[in-house]
Amino acid sequence: MTNPRWAIDIDRDQITEARIVDEAETTLPEGAIEVAINLYAMTANNVTYAVFGKPLGLFGNDQGYWDFFAEREAPGRLPVWGFATVSRSNHEGVPVGTQLYGYYPMASHAVLHPGRVSAHGFTDMTPRRSTLPIIYNQYQRVDALGDYRAEDHDYWPVFRPLFLTGWLIADQLEDEGDYAAQQILVASASSKTAIGLAHALQQRADRPRVIGLTSAGNVAYVEQLGLYDEVVPYDAVGSMDSAVPSAMVDMAGNPQVAASVHNHFGDALKASIVVGKSHWDANDDAGQLAGPPRQMFFAPGRSEKRIGEWGPDGFRQKLEAAWLGFADLAPRLLAIDKRTGADAALAAYDETVAGKADAKTGLVIVP
Incomplete structure (x- = not known):
């Protein structure tokens, strides 16, 4: 051009x-x-x-x-x-x-x-x-x-909006008492939003276990991130303890992955939150799903709720502090x-x- x-x-x-x-x-x-x-x-x-x-x-x-x-x-x-x-x-x-x-x-x-x-x-x-x-x-x-540093410049557009989404999801989980789940299953655990979510959850002393679900080829990479308590490939979901109360956060919207989790955990799955649809071409016909209905997470709605409760300055200050806690990690990820x-x-x-x-x-x- x-x-x-x-x-x-x-x-x-x-x-x-x-x-x-x-x-x-x-x-x-x-x-x-x-x-x-x-x-x-x-x-x-x-x-x-x-x-x-x-x-x-x-x-x-x-x-x-x-x-x-x-x-x-x-x-x-x-x-x-x-x-x-x-x-x-x-x-x-x-x-x-x-x-x-x-x-x-x-x-x-x-x-x-x-x-x-x-x-x-x-x-x-x-x-x-x-x-x-x-x-x-x-x-x-x-x-x-307030949280911009020149050394983070290239990482800002890559991570900042997705970190914000992950941070807001973590905030919703805490606000909802983690939906009474003992473990959070994060599907598409290698995604940048998932990384932001896992980091935000790590900051809580009373958090549930955080389990990353990913493709077999990404297991080693996700493990070395050091952000998840356990990493499970998609094809091993059936080997997990199905009685443990769980909540799933699905970053990619792959219906086959959702079906495997829903149908394995059934009523032990307390919440199923869909964040994205990067697997846009996956077959949506996954059949009837056991467990709870899937709910869409909408980051702007969550942010507007917190801005209303905390005020614009309070929201910005909390986000800036959270981002600066993450930014040093970004180049290593x-x-x-x-x-x-x-x-x-x-x-x-x-x-x-x-x-x-x-x-x-x-x-x-x-x-």
Whole structure:
């Protein structure tokens, strides 16, 4: 690609169909800013965004993830987490050169409409985003982040949003008395959200046992993370003690794994929480499941609950302290695989959708 401005369009119905498109520079509306995206992460979480991109009522208002950066009649633009720098500005409160962390399209540039501008950042007020969860619409000034350290820069977009989700799941488990479970089964234990959850659970003195479920090929890697009390391959779930009260947190949404756990533990399974759908192409027909109904975990809803209870500053302080406790561990968990340009971005997306991304690396794109 010779054009420095590009984006990746994705078919909303067939997420494997994606292509690079040129993006011309447009006139910047009054009050808007343009950002040049500096670095973003590509993880299995982004596949979940693509799978749930179409309006499915996921946000309770007939909107999906595609609605953040594309109109309904246009191809999908996948949301990603990363850093950007303001390249043009028609907003006096957000000058050129301001560095931001937040939610962007898989592209080289994006136009945002800042509102509620403060020393910490702003909320994007693009009309189609106004009824979407506010946590996705908030952009934070890098120099105002209390837990940002330059040495963690590349790990931020890889781990920070997924660590937040894992931390919120751990908070819900504790809030619910762990659903009376004596052990937490974490399916897709090598995933970054699972790693965040396991680390957060480790901080509790009174926690249940934490058991990582993973593929046979990932057992050694998950064991060496040192975050789980035990690691069990999927094909050995049937050898576990089925009488132990358990709760499952399913990061990948593979119905066959869910069926093996549900049907093995039955009534001893006290809760079954689904977090993601990175196994988007797995056969959903797993038959009747024993045990409890599966429930979807929605991180924005949990965060909004805690912000309401703790206040924005209290929430931020708790999250910052938790992240700093994890950040030192991140470089020991995986290596950064940094790729540059539009072609590399498309290849990274294709690789992740195909389930070929290496769990031992953090894939980041420099547009």
